[in-house]
Structures are given as C-alpha cells and as structure tokens.
Amino acid sequence: MKSPRAPIARGAPSFIFFRSRYSTDANVASLFDKYVDRTNVHSWNSVIAELARGGDSVEALRAFASMRRASLKPNRSTFPCAIKSCSALLDLFSGKQAHQQALKFGYEPDLFVSSALIDMYSKCGDLGDARKVFDVIPQKNVVSWTSMIAGYVQNDEGREALSLFKDFLVEERERGGDAEVFVDSVAMTSVLSACSHASNEVTTKGVHGFVVKRGFYGVLGVGNALMDAYAKCGKVATSRKVFDEMTEKDDFSWNSMIAVYAQNGHAVEALQLFAQMIKDGDSDYNAVTLSAALLACACSGALRVGKCIHDQVMKMDLEDNVIVGTSIIDMYCKCGRVEMARRAFDRMRDKNVRTWTTMIAGYGMHGRAREALEVFYEMIRTGVRPNYVTFVSVLAACSHAGLVDEAWHWFSSMLREYNIEPGIEHYGCIVDLLGRAGYVNKAYELIKGMKVKPDFVIWGSLLGACRTHNNVELAEISASKLFELDPDNCGYYVLLCNIYADAERWEDMERIRAIMNSRGLVKTPGYSLVELKGRVHMFLVGDKGHPQHEKIYEYLEKIYVKLKQAGYLPNITSVVHDVEHEEKEITLQIHSEKLAVAFGIMNSAPGTVIQVIKNLRVCTDCHTVIKLISKIFNREIVVRDAKRFHHFRNGLCSCGDYW
DNA sequence: TACACAAGCG
Numbered sequence: 001m002k003s004p005r006a007p008i009a010r011g012a013p014s015f016i017f018f019r020s021r022y023s024t025d026a027n028v029a030s031l032f033d034k035y036v037d038r039t040n041v042h043s044w045n046s047v048i049a050e051l052a053r054g055g056d057s058v059e060a061l062r063a064f065a066s067m068r069r070a071s072l073k074p075n076r077s078t079f080p081c082a083i084k085s086c087s088a089l090l091d092l093f094s095g096k097q098a099h100q101q102a103l104k105f106g107y108e109p110d111l112f113v114s115s116a117l118i119d120m121y122s123k124c125g126d127l128g129d130a131r132k133v134f135d136v137i138p139q140k141n142v143v144s145w146t147s148m149i150a151g152y153v154q155n156d157e158g159r160e161a162l163s164l165f166k167d168f169l170v171e172e173r174e175r176g177g178d179a180e181v182f183v184d185s186v187a188m189t190s191v192l193s194a195c196s197h198a199s200n201e202v203t204t205k206g207v208h209g210f211v212v213k214r215g216f217y218g219v220l221g222v223g224n225a226l227m228d229a230y231a232k233c234g235k236v237a238t239s240r241k242v243f244d245e246m247t248e249k250d251d252f253s254w255n256s257m258i259a260v261y262a263q264n265g266h267a268v269e270a271l272q273l274f275a276q277m278i279k280d281g282d283s284d285y286n287a288v289t290l291s292a293a294l295l296a297c298a299c300s301g302a303l304r305v306g307k308c309i310h311d312q313v314m315k316m317d318l319e320d321n322v323i324v325g326t327s328i329i330d331m332y333c334k335c336g337r338v339e340m341a342r343r344a345f346d347r348m349r350d351k352n353v354r355t356w357t358t359m360i361a362g363y364g365m366h367g368r369a370r371e372a373l374e375v376f377y378e379m380i381r382t383g384v385r386p387n388y389v390t391f392v393s394v395l396a397a398c399s400h401a402g403l404v405d406e407a408w409h410w411f412s413s414m415l416r417e418y419n420i421e422p423g424i425e426h427y428g429c430i431v432d433l434l435g436r437a438g439y440v441n442k443a444y445e446l447i448k449g450m451k452v453k454p455d456f457v458i459w460g461s462l463l464g465a466c467r468t469h470n471n472v473e474l475a476e477i478s479a480s481k482l483f484e485l486d487p488d489n490c491g492y493y494v495l496l497c498n499i500y501a502d503a504e505r506w507e508d509m510e511r512i513r514a515i516m517n518s519r520g521l522v523k524t525p526g527y528s529l530v531e532l533k534g535r536v537h538m539f540l541v542g543d544k545g546h547p548q549h550e551k552i553y554e555y556l557e558k559i560y561v562k563l564k565q566a567g568y569l570p571n572i573t574s575v576v577h578d579v580e581h582e583e584k585e586i587t588l589q590i591h592s593e594k595l596a597v598a599f600g601i602m603n604s605a606p607g608t609v610i611q612v613i614k615n616l617r618v619c620t621d622c623h624t625v626i627k628l629i630s631k632i633f634n635r636e637i638v639v640r641d642a643k644r645f646h647h648f649r650n651g652l653c654s655c656g657d658y659w
Numbered sequence: 660t661a662c663a664c665a666a667g668c669g
Contacts, residue, residue: 049660080660115661146662153663189663196664224664255665262666291666298667326667357668364669392669425669 041072048081057085061094074101076110083116092124099133109138115147122151140171141180142187150190158197165191185219192225201233224252231260251283259292267300268536287321294327301613301640303335304534310344319347326355333362336611336638336645351382357390364397366645367654372397373406388420395429399436400644402658407433421451428457435465436658444474456486463492467499475499490521528596529613532603539599542590548599556598562632563625570621593622593639601633611638617659618646627651 038044044067051060064082067074074082079102086095099108099117107113114137121130134140134148145168152161168183175181188211195204208226216222223246230239243257254277261270274293277283290309297306310328318324325348332341345351345359356379363372376394379386386394391414398407411430414420427450434443443462447454459481466475475496482492493516500509526541543549560568593614600610618626618641630637631651639646647654 045660052660077660084661112661119662141661143662148662150662184662186663191663193664221664226664228664252665257665259665286666288666293666295667321666323667328667330667352667354668359668361668387668389668396669429669 038070039072041067041075041078044072045075045077045081048078048085052081052085052088055088057088060085061089061091064098068101074105076107076113079107079110079113080116083113083120087116087120087123090124092121092126095120095124108133109136111137111139111141111144115143118144118147118151122147122154125155127151127155127157139180142182142184145171145181146184146187146190149187149194153190153193153197156197158194161194162191162198162203165194183214185216185222188214188216188219189221189225192222192229195229196225196232199233201230201235204229204233204235218247220246220248220250220253224256227253227256227260231256231264234264236260236264236266249283251286251289254283255286255288255292258289258296262292262296262299265299267296267302268538270296271300271302271305287316287318287324290316290318291321291324291327294324294331298327298331298334300529300531300536301335301611302531302534302536303332303337303611304531306331306335320349322348322350322352322355325350326352326358329355329358329362333358333365334640336366336609336640336647338362338366338368351384353379353384353387353390356384357387357393360390360397361393364393364400364644365640366647367400367656369397369401369403369406386418386420388423391418391420391422392425392429395426395433399429399433400655400659402433402437404433404437404439424452424455424458427452427454428461431458432461432465435462436468438469440465440469440471440474444477454481456482456489459485460492463495463499467495467502470499470502472499472503472505487519488521490516490523493521494523524616526592526614526616528592528615530596530600530611532600537596537599539592539595541592543592543595546595546599548602552595552598552602555602556594559598559629563628566628566632568625568628591619591622593618594625597626597629597637600637601629601635607635609636609638612640614639614641617641617643623653623657623659627653 044063048060048063048067051057051063060081064078064085067078079098083095083098083102086092086098095117098120102108102113102117108117114133117133118130121127121133130148130151134144137144145164149161149164149168152158152164168181168187172181172183188207191207192204192211195207204226207229211217211222211226223242227239227242230236230242239260240257243253246253254273258270258273258277261267261273271293274285274289274296277285277289290313293309294306296302297309310331313319313324313328325344328344329341332338332344341359341362345355348355356375359375360372360379363369363375372394376386376390379390391410394410395407398404398410407430411422411426414422414426427446431443431447434440434446440462443465447458447462450458459478463475463478463482466472466478479492479496482489486492493512497509497512500506500512528539530537530539537546539546546552593612596612597610600612604610618639623646626637626639626646626648628651629635630648637648639648644655644659646659
C-alpha cells in the first residue's frame with residue numbers, strides 16, 4: 001500500500017527545491033506524447049495536474065520547474081496543483097517559493113490559490129502564515145473557511161478550530177443567501193474532527209445537533225467523523241449507535257468502528273466486528289482494518305487470531321506497510337511471543353521510530369532489558385532518532401530488570417544528547433526503579449526536585465516501594481498525596497492498609513478501612529483472559545458466570561491439596577478483609593488469574609504453554625502459587641499483568657520475583 | 660483546479 005504522504009518529516013530541512021531536485025524533465029517528457037504543445041500553458045497545466053492527481057508530487061513539481069524555465073507564464077490553474085504537491089511533500093521551502101510566484105503573478109487573492117496555500121502552510125506546520133493568507137482573502141468561501149479550520153485541527157489546535165467555526169457561522173448569517181459561504185458537509189467533517197481533538201462531549205453533542213438540523217447526518221464522511229468524535233470523549237456506545245444508524249456503509253466506517261473498540265479496550269467487540277465485516281463481505285478490509293484488529297489481539301492476548309491476521313497480511317503483501325508491520329511486532333510481544341516479534345522485526349525493510357520503540361518496549365515488558373538496550377543502540381547506529389516514548393521504553397526496560405546504572409545514564413543524557421526534556425513518565429520509571437531497588441529515600445528526594453508536578457503514577461510507585469521495603473513514614477506521605485490526586489481510586493487505600501498490616505498497626509489499618517467504607521470505594525474488579533482454540537475466555541474475581549465454573553473450582557481444590565503438600569502457605573496480607581484467617585484464604589483462591597490458570601490446565605494437552613492476560617498487577621500470593629503450579633504440573637505459564645510479563649517455568653519466574 | 664473522516668510505540 002502506498003504511503004499517504006511522502007516520507008519527509010515535518011520540520012525537517014527542505015532538501016527539495018525547484019532549481020535542483022525538481023529540474024530534470026526526462027520523466028515528464030513521456031506525458032507530452034499526450035499533450036503535444038510544449039509552448040502551451042494549458043498543456044503544462046494538464047501535465048502538472050495529472051501528476052499531482054496520480055500522487056507523484058515530485059514529478060509534478062519538476063514539471064512546474066520546467067515550465068518556468070521555458071519562460072511560460074503560469075495562470076491561475078497552474079498554482080493550486082503545484083502548491084498541493086508541495087503540501088503533499090511537506091516541503092515548506094518549495095511551498096514558499098510557489099507562494100512568491102503566485103504573488104508575483106497576482107494570484108494570491110484567488111480562492112483556489114489561497115485555499116491551497118492555507119492547506120500547504122498548515123500541513124507544513126506553519127499556522128501563522130496560513131492564517132495570514134486566510135486573513136487577506138477579501139471574500140472567503142466555504143473552502144477558505146474549511147481549509148483554515150482543518151489547518152487548526154491538523155496542528156492540534158482543536159479549540160481554535162471550533163472558535164473559527166463560530167466566526168464562520170456569523171459570516172454565513174451576515175452574507176445570508178450567498179451560496180459561496182454555506183456550511184457544507186465537508187466543513188462539518190473538519191469541525192467534527194476538531195471535536196475529536198478537543199475530546200469534549202458537550203461540544204460534540206452540540207455539533208451533532210447542528211449536523212442533524214442541517215441535514216448532514218446521513219452523509220458518510222460526517223457519520224464517520226461523528227463516530228470518531230464520540231469515541232474520543234469515551235462514548236463508545238454512542239459511537240456504535242451512530243455506526244448502526246448509518247444507512248450507507250463503507251470501508252471507512254467499519255475501520256473506524258473496529259479501531260474505536262480496539263483503542264478503548266473493547267478488544268472482544270473489535271474482533272467480533274472484524275469477523276462480521278468479513279462475513280458480510282460488502283466492504284473490503286485493508287491495511288487499516290488489519291492493524292486495528294491486530295491492536296485488539298495485542299490487548300486481549302489473542303495470539304491465534306493474531307497469527308491468522310499475520311498470515312493474511314502476508315497474503316495481501318502488506319508486510320512492507322510500516323504501520324501494519326509495527327502492529328504485528330506489538331501483537332507478538334503482547335501475546336508473549338517476543339521471538340516471533342523479533343523475526344518479524346528483522347524482516348521489516350522500512351522501520352521508523354515507532355517500529356524500533358515497539359521492539360524495545362517488547363523486550364522490556366518481558367524483562368529482557370539487555371536485548372532492549374541492544375536494539376536501542378542499533379537504532380541509534382542506524383541513524384533513527386529516539387523520541388519521548390523511546391526513552392520511556394528504554395527506562396521502563398531498565399526498571400523491569402533493575403538496571404539502575406543504565407537507567408541513570410540514559411535519564412541524565414536524554415536532554416543533553418537528544419534535547420528531550422524528561423517528562424513525568426521518565427521520572428515515573430526512575431522513581432519506580434530506585435524505590436524497588438531499595439533506594440526509597442533517594443526516590444523521594446528525586447520527586448521533590450522534579451520540574452513537573454508529580455502525578456499519581458509517581459506517588460503510586462513510591463507507595464508500592466514503601467510496601468516492599470516497609471517504610472511506613474514515606475508511605476503515609478505518598479498516600480496523602482494520592483488521596484488528593486486520585487481520591488476515588490481504592491487501590492491506594494488497600495495498599496496503605498497492607499502496609500499498616502505488615503507493620504501490625506491494626507488501629508491505623510482500621511482507620512483507613514473506615515474511610516474507604518464511608519466513601520463507598522470499591523476495588524477495581526480484577527479479570528483475567530485466556531485464549532483457547534481461538535476463543536478468548538474471561539474470568540472475574542470469584543467468577544461463577546463461566547459455563548465450566550463448577551469444574552474449575554473443583555479442579556482448583558485439587559490443585560490446592562497438591563500445593564499444600566509441596567509446602568505452600570497462603571500469603572494472607574495480599575487481601576485486606578476483616579475476616580477469619582480461613583476465609584482470607586478462600587478469597588485468595590478465587591483471584592481471577594488462578595481461575596484462568598486452572599481452566600487453561602484443565603482444557604489443554606500436557607506440555608502446552610498456558611497464557612493469561614490480567615488487567616491488574618499480579619499479587620504476591622498468585623505469583624507464588626503459579627510458580628509452584630508450573631513445577632508441580634510441569635507447565636510453562638505466561639502471565640501478562642498490567643505492568644509486564646511473567647514467564648513461569650519449573651517453579652521460577654522470569655521476573656526473578658522483582659516486579 | 661480547492662476543503663474532510665480510519666491503523667502502530669509508554
């Protein structure tokens with residue numbers, strides 16, 4: 001599949017300009033077989049337009065340069081195509097040259113030329129110049145307004161875009177009856193895109209109402225944009241409602257809805273919809289569909305489906321699409337198959353910064369920091385510039401493996417060598433690393449010296465470290481910050497209770513429990529997923545909804561008998577409940593990952609790897625139990641928790657009990 | 660001859 005835009009990075013120095021790179025016309029010559037007269041402006045216009053329409057922007061600009069060398073005077077039809085080609089190449093330098101020429105020949109106020117200029121400046125990230133062109137248009141039309149609104153949206157200025165839309169409505173009213181300035185469906189698509197960027201439900205609903213009032217609701221592009229806008233403010237069900245109400249469907253709509261589900265954690269729905277799209281057969285799936293479906297597989301650990309999609313990618317010859325390729329690597333990493341991810345990674349010809357970062361993050365989440373660092377060094381050697389997320393991945397990899405020195409090195413050199421200011425996520429990794437390595441006070445000092453305001457992730461890491469290293473004093477400081485920042489999250493109250501319990505400070509524990517109860521805080525329900533024969537099964541804590549639940553509980557009982565014979569003692573501090581010891585033990589038994597592991601062993605052949613995905617972090621007791629199960633049942637068990645992978649084999653875990 | 664909507668990394 002052809003990349004939608006030429007691979008010239010935004011803001012990169014312009015290396016293409018008319019007089020050098022665009023000045024050979026050998027390839028243009030063949031087109032003159034069709035348009036014979038080289039002295040005719042219209043022939044040149046046709047050539048430039050045809051090349052631009054065909055997506056060959058470099059050739060279009062070469063033709064434009066040749067035309068100028070032939071001393072032919074461009075007319076108003078020449079410029080929009082030439083400027084659009086600069087826009088497609090994100091070539092601001094050439095775009096400015098084209099603008100100068102348009103000025104020289106007096107075409108700047110032309111509506112077609114000015115709209116193309118606004119589009120070009122916006123896409124090249126130069127909003128200031130786009131706005132200057134917009135402001136001097138004497139009689140703006142709907143395209144001028146839409147181009148400028150779209151320009152703000154493309155540059156992440158959603159609020160400005162919406163504000164300009166209000167101005168547009170004022171002008172529409174003032175020039176009442178002038179067909180040139182009526183809001184149309186394309187304008188509404190841009191406005192809805194602005195709503196997506198602003199992620200504001202009230203605004204989206206307001207624009208939705210406007211869309212219905214003006215009769216644009218049935219327009220395909222408008223419906224697609226509306227679905228996206230609702231999804232971005234978290235209204236997945238409303239997004240689906242819009243999808244269901246659309247009478248016309250196209251590939252865009254299906255792809256949007258599948259992506260909405262996948263990006264919002266509704267992996268099962270995403271894969272169901274993908275299956276329905278194939279079954280219906282009215283729309284063809286493409287690279288976009290497949291990468292969205294791969295994301296759903298990655299989130300839910302659906303390895304078998306992911307592999308099928310990978311086969312399909314190969315059949316459709318889409319392996320060279322960098323986004324699809326990156327999605328495949330991500331899917332294999334998150335489904336526990338880091339070696340397969342590496343093979344796919346090695347086969348990819350075009351790798352961009354996201355591809356490299358995905359591989360680094362993949363090794364990191366499996367605790368394989370050395371390999372993550374090797375990939376990172378290779379990336380730098382290849383000349384790919386690491387970005388903000390790359391450093392998060394590098395530091396996270398060090399953090400998962402406890403590599404304090406390496407993490408410090410990259411944390412301190414990211415600004416100096418790569419001009420990337422450490423952000424909250426980088427600090428989060430370092431605090432986590434220092435805290436878990438036992439340097440709890442050093443982590444606290446780092447937090448106090450942070451340029452950015454510490455968030456709940458930072459304080460949460462410190463609180464977790466305080467639990468591991470029994471530091472009650474710092475735990476109380478961290479917890480008080482967390483209760484301010486994230487008052488409804490019950491996890492921190494539970495953690496503090498556990499810390500008090502470890503220190504046998506029962507009265508303090510009771511006090512926190514009372515606060516939890518008075519605020520009506522409920523624990524985030526834990527769930528685990530396990531894929532069996534291509535179907536993903538979900539288990540909640542103490543789940544009794546699964547068709548096999550009675551058999552699973554019976555089997556779990558048998559497992560516990562064997563565990564106790566092997567010397568297992570439940571770690572009761574993993575649960576904070578005011579109940580008798582025996583009851584606490586029962587609560588532990590029904591953690592969702594235990595149900596999922598039992599279900600996996602029951603339903604698969606001996607020797608098969610069991611893989612479980614959990615939404616929360618695995619607790620100490622489950623970690624101990626699964627280690628023992630891996631030994632007693634001679635099974636490899638892979639658990640992906642909210643933070644990382646654990647590979648259990650022969651009674652040991654790949655995390656080395658460090659997580 | 661112009662303007663819009665869908666995919667990947669923490």
